[in-house]
Amino acid sequence: MSSENTVYIVDDDAAVRDALGLLLSLNGYRTAFFADAEAFLQAWTPAMRGCMLLDIRMPGMDGLTLQKTLREMGSRLPVLVITGHGDVDSAREAFRSQAVDFLEKPLQEKQLVAAIEEAFQRQASDARASPAHAAWARRYASLTPREAEVMGLVVAGRHNREIARDLGISVRTVEVHKTRMMEKLEAASVADLVRQHLLYGE
Incomplete structure (x- = not known):
């Protein structure tokens, strides 16, 4: 113990x-x-x-x-x-x-x-994974509710236009939320975002 x-x-x-x-x-x-x-x-x-x-x-x-x-x-x-x-x-x-x-x-x-x-x-x-999980949790907690919604759709493979239609917002607004979300999660690319989500997001 x-x-x-x-x-x-x-x-x-x-x-x-x-x-x-x-x-x-x-x-x-x-x-x-x-x-x-x-x-x-x-x-x-x-x-x-x-x-x-x-x-x-x-x-x-x-x-x-x-x-x-x-x-x-x-x-x-x-x-x-x-x-x-x-x-x-x-x-x-x-x-x-x-x-x-x-x-x-x-x-x-x-x-x-x-x-x-x-x-x-x-x-x-x-x-061994705990520090990485903790870091992800801190970054994820910094997202706004809308940024978290956008993240969920991005990792599900949706494109900007599809996300805009699903959320009832403009493509430009999706791009802004997506950029901020990627910066907060320190994701270098969509592929990196998906990798982090599969490893830590569950």
């Missing part, structure tokens, strides 16, 4: 957060607590290391939406989904967004520790 790793617990139930904090501290883990998805999003940085324990049902943004949002932002933080209301559809959605495990409350200590260690190992196996 790396001393750099933290278990980020996102759960609206204070009693659950306290119980998990005690259990994990007794097992030697460093922890950080968040009462809702919005609080975690405000604190998230690409440099975070460890894993998330993420409750599904929370006021505001639910856990599965947070999981998807983080992936779209370029997060490589492994996620363990926890729930008191497990169902097949939720599990399928969580794993589709690459959750490491789907754990039902009440959590079993041995199962939880094994899942956390698996999450840490998954992150360690990706360690």
Whole structure:
């Protein structure tokens, strides 16, 4: 277990957060607590290391939406989904967004520790790529929503005129957005942009 790793617990139930904090501290883990998805999003940085324990049902943004949002932002933080209301559809959605495990409350200590260690190992196996992923995430986060739309269409193989038609804007406006997007992502060419997107964007 790396001393750099933290278990980020996102759960609206204070009693659950306290119980998990005690259990994990007794097992030697460093922890950080968040009462809702919005609080975690405000604190998230690409440099975070460890894993998330993420409750599904929370006021505001639910856990599965947070999981998807983080992936779209370029997060490589492994996620363990926890729930008191497990169902097949939720599990399928969580794993589709690459959750490491789907754990039902009440959590079993041995199962939880094994899942956390698996999450840490998954992150360690990706360690060499992490700096590049983090750099991509920072660059991608700098795009405006329109620039991100243009990027998605460019990597899908659309030409400027097609993008203009799809977005209802002029070809000249597409060219401006495309130029700014390429500069922000430090892509030397469309081929380089596609390569970066396939490697890091997922």
